[in-house]
Amino acid sequence: MTEVRTLKVALLGCGNVGAQVARILIEDADALAARTGARLELSGIAVRNVNAKRDVELPQELFTTDADTLVKDADLVIELMGGIEPARSLILTAIQNGACVVTGNKALLAQDGPTLYEEADKAGVQLSYEAAVAGAIPILRPIRDSLSGDRITRVLGIVNGTTNFILDQMDSTGAQFADALAEAQRLGYAEADPTADVEGHDAAAKAAILASLAFHTRFALENVHCEGISNVSAADIAAAKDAGFVIKLLAIAEKLTDADGGEGVSVRVHPTLLPREHPLAAVRGAFNAVFIEAENAGELMFYGQGAGGTPTASAILGDLISAARRLVLGGPGRTETTTGHVPALPIDAALTSYYIGLDVADQPGVLAKIARLFADHGVSIEIMRQTIHRDAESNVETAELRIVTHRASEAALAATVEAVKGLDVINSVTSVLRVEGV
Numbered sequence: 001m002t003e004v005r006t007l008k009v010a011l012l013g014c015g016n017v018g019a020q021v022a023r024i025l026i027e028d029a030d031a032l033a034a035r036t037g038a039r040l041e042l043s044g045i046a047v048r049n050v051n052a053k054r055d056v057e058l059p060q061e062l063f064t065t066d067a068d069t070l071v072k073d074a075d076l077v078i079e080l081m082g083g084i085e086p087a088r089s090l091i092l093t094a095i096q097n098g099a100c101v102v103t104g105n106k107a108l109l110a111q112d113g114p115t116l117y118e119e120a121d122k123a124g125v126q127l128s129y130e131a132a133v134a135g136a137i138p139i140l141r142p143i144r145d146s147l148s149g150d151r152i153t154r155v156l157g158i159v160n161g162t163t164n165f166i167l168d169q170m171d172s173t174g175a176q177f178a179d180a181l182a183e184a185q186r187l188g189y190a191e192a193d194p195t196a197d198v199e200g201h202d203a204a205a206k207a208a209i210l211a212s213l214a215f216h217t218r219f220a221l222e223n224v225h226c227e228g229i230s231n232v233s234a235a236d237i238a239a240a241k242d243a244g245f246v247i248k249l250l251a252i253a254e255k256l257t258d259a260d261g262g263e264g265v266s267v268r269v270h271p272t273l274l275p276r277e278h279p280l281a282a283v284r285g286a287f288n289a290v291f292i293e294a295e296n297a298g299e300l301m302f303y304g305q306g307a308g309g310t311p312t313a314s315a316i317l318g319d320l321i322s323a324a325r326r327l328v329l330g331g332p333g334r335t336e337t338t339t340g341h342v343p344a345l346p347i348d349a350a351l352t353s354y355y356i357g358l359d360v361a362d363q364p365g366v367l368a369k370i371a372r373l374f375a376d377h378g379v380s381i382e383i384m385r386q387t388i389h390r391d392a393e394s395n396v397e398t399a400e401l402r403i404v405t406h407r408a409s410e411a412a413l414a415a416t417v418e419a420v421k422g423l424d425v426i427n428s429v430t431s432v433l434r435v436e437g438v
């Protein structure tokens with residue numbers, strides 16, 4: 001019988017995800033060895049408090065507070081501490097010592113990914129981070145490997161479970177944002193400080209990663225235009241519903257070509273109206289999904305749990321086995337291609353449709369006035385619908401106008417909305433939301 005090699009695995013962090021990774025490494029050791037061609041020996045677990053109670057019962061002798069020594073003696077390092085430091089320094093130490101690294105730390109990758117990727121390239125080791133985007137969903141490897149012979153044109157992702165839960169709650173119960181957020185916090189879907197989720201920062205970090213892999217160019221967080229959901233009102237949701245749409249927080253990365261044939265990538269996160277029959281509209285609760293459009297493959301959708309200890313551990317193990325197999329076979333780590341060299345476009349260059357809700361005076365000629373103003377700004381209207389409301393007491397009639405435009409540049413749309421606000425027949429602009437999938 002040929003002798004099976006043993007690879008030492010250092011685990012940094014034993015929280016929600018780390019504890020499940022440790023459990024699987026121990027419980028499934030034989031199956032993992034058979035699939036890897038090497039035994040994956042958990043050599044230690046670095047934590048802050050070695051005596052803390054864990055979600056899983058694990059051998060006490062594995063725990064240490066000396067992460068540095070643990071990392072220096074490992075073939076593979078799994079970083080699940082979160083945060084910037086000491087995670088960043090420990091990953092760099094691991095890379096410089098020739099270890100492959102697996103991490104789920106999107107905050108660190110968004111802040112300092114390029115340094116880490118370059119160091120891994122130089123050292124010829126693998127740095128994998130499938131768990132950093134959409135938890136359990138295998139999405140980065142399909143983009144990087146399975147679709148590497150295709151041209152991706154657009155990625156639309158629901159990549160933050162907290163905001164999807166809140167918007168779904170608002171859509172299904174009519175709740176206001178604050179009440180839906182409180183419910184998400186009660187159920188453990190939102191943190192006590194929900195800023196990173198509700199303001200779109202978490203989704204923006206993931207958008208930068210998705211765009212980088214899809215368009216073979218490194219995009220940073222500063223290239224991502226980001227708007228959260230805290231301004232989405234129950235009235236916006238109700239109006240969207242009435243018009244056959246659902247509101248989702250989307251991470252969008254798409255390639256655009258200007259009139260002179262110049263290419264660029266628009267990377268953005270914002271609340272977006274989707275037709276209720278769009279596949280992403282069916283993504284309910286805290287689930288995640290990523291919808292990809294590629295020149296040859298056409299449309300693809302990946303759906304599943306975007307967070308949680310055990311689902312995320314699945315993605316970590318997948319990366320670990322892939323890196324371990326490479327160590328067994330020999331050869332340098334697999335690196336991302338960065339040959340795209342497409343510039344990131346400012347938000348003004350994005351092409352999108354708008355949904356605009358207007359409270360207007362009920363007078364003859366109003367619709368024509370508004371339609372002319374849109375035409376003057378080069379924005380064409382796809383749908384214009386008017387509903388008349390009569391106040392029972394005063395008997396005064398007001399008209400509610402809902403407009404969906406064709407795709408136009410963000411700059412033209414923003415200028416149109418500004419001009420509409422100045423019309424004497426407009427009482428108020430009740431909502432302005434971007435639309436995809438029409």
Ligand code: NAP
Nearest residue numbers: 013014015016017047048049080081082104105307308312
């Ligand atoms: P967590 O529950 O907060 O666990 C963090 C662990 O790291 C704890 O065991 C903690 O030790 C340890 N740790 C933190 N700082 C340390 C330090 N300075 N020195 C030594 N140990 C330290 O975190 P998590 O939810 O498992 O998330 C881990 C990573 O996965 C994060 O980057 C997160 O963004 C990412 N991720 C999480 C999910 C999810 O669903 N949770 C999904 C996708 C990606 P003590 O226990 O002793 O305090």
